[in-house]
Amino acid sequence: MSELTVKALVCDTFGTVVDWRGSIIREGKARWAAKLPGIDWPAFADAWRGRYGPAMNRVRTGDLPWTGLDVLHRMMLEDTLTQFGVTGLSEADKVDLNNVWRRLKGWPDSAPGLRRLKKRYIIAPLSNGSVAILTNMAKFAGLPWDMILATELFHHYKPDPETYLGAAAMLNLPPGEVMMVAAHTGDLDAAKALGLRTAYVHRPKERGPRAEPKRPAADAYDYVVDSFVELAERLGT
Amino acid sequence: MSELTVKALVCDTFGTVVDWRGSIIREGKARWAAKLPGIDWPAFADAWRGRYGPAMNRVRTGDLPWTGLDVLHRMMLEDTLTQFGVTGLSEADKVDLNNVWRRLKGWPDSAPGLRRLKKRYIIAPLSNGSVAILTNMAKFAGLPWDMILATELFHHYKPDPETYLGAAAMLNLPPGEVMMVAAHTGDLDAAKALGLRTAYVHRPKERGPRAEPKRPAADAYDYVVDSFVELAERLGT
Numbered sequence: 001m002s003e004l005t006v007k008a009l010v011c012d013t014f015g016t017v018v019d020w021r022g023s024i025i026r027e028g029k030a031r032w033a034a035k036l037p038g039i040d041w042p043a044f045a046d047a048w049r050g051r052y053g054p055a056m057n058r059v060r061t062g063d064l065p066w067t068g069l070d071v072l073h074r075m076m077l078e079d080t081l082t083q084f085g086v087t088g089l090s091e092a093d094k095v096d097l098n099n100v101w102r103r104l105k106g107w108p109d110s111a112p113g114l115r116r117l118k119k120r121y122i123i124a125p126l127s128n129g130s131v132a133i134l135t136n137m138a139k140f141a142g143l144p145w146d147m148i149l150a151t152e153l154f155h156h157y158k159p160d161p162e163t164y165l166g167a168a169a170m171l172n173l174p175p176g177e178v179m180m181v182a183a184h185t186g187d188l189d190a191a192k193a194l195g196l197r198t199a200y201v202h203r204p205k206e207r208g209p210r211a212e213p214k215r216p217a218a219d220a221y222d223y224v225v226d227s228f229v230e231l232a233e234r235l236g237t
Numbered sequence: 238m239s240e241l242t243v244k245a246l247v248c249d250t251f252g253t254v255v256d257w258r259g260s261i262i263r264e265g266k267a268r269w270a271a272k273l274p275g276i277d278w279p280a281f282a283d284a285w286r287g288r289y290g291p292a293m294n295r296v297r298t299g300d301l302p303w304t305g306l307d308v309l310h311r312m313m314l315e316d317t318l319t320q321f322g323v324t325g326l327s328e329a330d331k332v333d334l335n336n337v338w339r340r341l342k343g344w345p346d347s348a349p350g351l352r353r354l355k356k357r358y359i360i361a362p363l364s365n366g367s368v369a370i371l372t373n374m375a376k377f378a379g380l381p382w383d384m385i386l387a388t389e390l391f392h393h394y395k396p397d398p399e400t401y402l403g404a405a406a407m408l409n410l411p412p413g414e415v416m417m418v419a420a421h422t423g424d425l426d427a428a429k430a431l432g433l434r435t436a437y438v439h440r441p442k443e444r445g446p447r448a449e450p451k452r453p454a455a456d457a458y459d460y461v462v463d464s465f466v467e468l469a470e471r472l473g474t
Contacts, residue, residue, distance in 0.1 A: 070409065122372055132409035134383045135359055147328035147372045152407075170389075172307065172369035 006197055006235075008171050009117055012124035012158075012182035013134060015206040016113075017125065017228075018104035018141060021045050022205070027100050034038020035093060039084060042208060046084055051076035056157045066155040068130045074098050087187060102136035103127065107203065111142045120237045124149040126167050126180065128157050159190035168195055168196070179222070181231065182212070188221055199223035199231055240416075240472050243434055245408050246354055247363035247386055249419035250371060252443040254351075254362065254465075255341035255378060258282045259442070264337050271339075272330060273323060279445060284320055288313035293365060293394045303392040305367045311335050316320035338366065339373035344440065348379045351467025357474045361386045363404050363417065365394050396427035405433070416459070418468065420450070425458055442448055 014020045021042070028041035055072040058064045063095050077098050081089065089097070124147050125134050131150045138145050151157050154166040168178045180191035183203040192198045198221040204212045218224050225231045239430050251257050258279070265278035274353040291346050295301045314335050318326065326334070354360050361384050368387045375382050388394050391403035405412045417428035420440040429435045435458040441449045462468045 042473065122376065123387070131384065131407045135408065139359065139383060145384070146376060147382070153390060170368045171372065172367070 006121065006179050007173050007177045008061075008122035008124065009179050009181055009199075010124050010167050011114075012180070012184060012187050013125045013127035013129055013137070014104075015203055016181065016201055017110045017143065018106050018137065019206070020049065020101070023104040024048070024100055027103060028094040032097065035089065036086060039086075044080065046208065048073075048076055048080045051079060056184060060157055060160060068152055069101075069128055069133060070098070070130050073101055080220060099136075102133050103140050104137055104144060106141045107227070108227045109227035111144065113230075113232045115144050116232035116237045117228065117235065118144055118146065120235070122146050122171065124167075126158070126163065127151065158187055161190070161194055164191045164196055166193050170198050172173055181228075185216055185220075192221070197222050199225065201228065201231065202226050240434075242414055242471075243358065243416050244410050244414045245361065246416045246418055246436075247404050249417070249421060250364035250366055250374070251341075252440055253418065253420040253438055254347045254380065255343050255374065256443070257286065257341050258445060260341040261285070261337055263342075264340060269334065272326065276321060276323075276468070281317065281321060283445065284455050285310075285313055285317045288316060297394055297397060305389055306365055306370060307335070307367050308336075310338055336373075339370050340377050341374055341379060341472065343378045344464070346464035346466045350379065350467075350469045352381050353469035353474045354465065354472065355381055355383065357472070359383050359408065361404075363395070364388065365399065394437050396423055398431055401428045401431050401433055414428035418465075422453055423458075426430070426466045429458070434459050436462065438468065439463050 013015055015045050021167035024045040025041040028036070028039060028044060032039070035051050039059065055076055059067055077094065114123055124145055126149045127134055128151050129137070130152045134148045134150055137143070149167050149170065151163040153170070154162045164180065165175065168175045168198045171178065176197065179197035179199055180188055181201060182188050183206060185200070188198040188200055200216055200221045202215050202225070206213070208232040216224060223231060223234055225234060248254055261282040262278040265276060265281060269276070272292045292313055296304055296374050311331070314331065322357050351360055361382050363386045364371055365388050366374070367389050371385045371387055374380070386404050386407065388400040390397045390407070393399040401414065401417065405415045408415065412432035413434065416434035416436055417425055418438060419425050420443060422437070425435040425437055437453055437458045437460065439452050439462070443450070453461060460468060460471055462471060
């Protein structure tokens with residue numbers, strides 16, 4: 001399929017480009033063993049991330065005014081620390097631990113695939129992460145974005161329509177010239193309904209060994225692939 | 238001087254990073270000779286750019302609501318075409334000509350210097366150009382930005398304070414950890430007054446051979462340099 005009409009690829013980040021769960025587990029065991037002894041890091045990562053959807057929904061439904069993800073992550077961290085019985089962590093340590101979201105590593109194919117895609121397309125995250133999180137994460141993980149698109153710019157979280165349409169408008173492109181890339185069908189379905197092109201990247205290990213997502217049908221989206229390298233190959237870059 | 242406290246360099250773009258005048262003259266002679274015969278391209282470039290400050294001031298003073306630079310450039314182009322007696326240019330050609338602002342080339346030191354600075358700092362434009370202009374320009378000119386900051390994000394044009402403070406806030410940094418880099422003293426003076434660090438890059442040819450800017454005193458800003466490569470050397474990157 002010729003994809004010369006697509007000018008920009010905008011990518012979900014947490015889970016699609018970076019391995020948040022594995023990164024938190026690794027950092028927890030390596031850096032936090034002394035200050036947070038006895039923590040079950042896979043359970044901690046899952047509990048922290050499990051508060052993500054509900055926290056964003058408080059903003060999306062108007063229960064909270066616009067609140068960026070650094071602040072939501074911190075609120076979610078406080079609840080998670082309480083859940084795990086942690087008390088006495090210093091403010092500096094909490095800030096540092098909360099910044100683990102800036103220190104996530106890419107899946108092995110992410111940076112190599114993105115470098116190839118960048119040769120022909122504008123590549124950007126379109127994430128619920130803040131601009132600061134995404135910018136620092138890109139430098140940490142070597143992600144070669146052309147620019148940073150964050151839903152923060154629109155004061156709406158995905159899957160609100162303002163985020164997908166705002167991204168296209170900011171790039172001065174019609175929605176049909178923008179392709180949403182994500183490992184999550186809800187994200188892609190919202191983008192597709194607004195006229196964006198879509199690519200699904202299968203990430204079976206995102207939520208750990210016991211929560212493998214169901215792979216959608218091959219014709220559910222414009223592309224259904226297993227990696228950014230495969231997406232680059234399918235797009236001929 | 239140690240600059241470990243500076244985390245991000247935000248750079249004026251038109252004139253500081255890219256040679257708008259030389260680029261428009263070159264493209265005019267190479268691509269527009271048939272459709273726009275007899276145009277004095279240096280004069281055309283100066284006349285078009287001469288309408289830049291006044292057009293932005295109409296927005297800054299509230300005479301116009303927020304209007305992005307693609308639209309202002311087009312309004313300025315219409316007036317410039319009229320001034321030069323051009324009639325009958327097609328809509329498609331006007332769009333294409335207006336997009337010359339996305340096809341500006343960097344000064345020879347810009348990309349090499351920025352690549353060095355990128356190793357230690359977050360580097361971004363902080364320009365009155367739109368996100369779309371700056372993103373496309375970066376790909377055209379090979380500018381290795383980490384992310385794109387445009388005053389469009391704040392619905393204010395420089396030198397309004399909202400732009401400098403907005404950039405620092407979006408990076409989640411205090412103003413003193415952000416350095417404004419520009420070839421224009423007004424831009425730097427505004428940033429300095431708000432607590433940002435400042436670096437002046439001398440661009441004697443920006444406005445052509447008859448309009449060389451006065452070089453400020455060496456202690457007027459944190460750095461006064463002749464190129465991005467020199468700035469990288471001074472910052473030890």
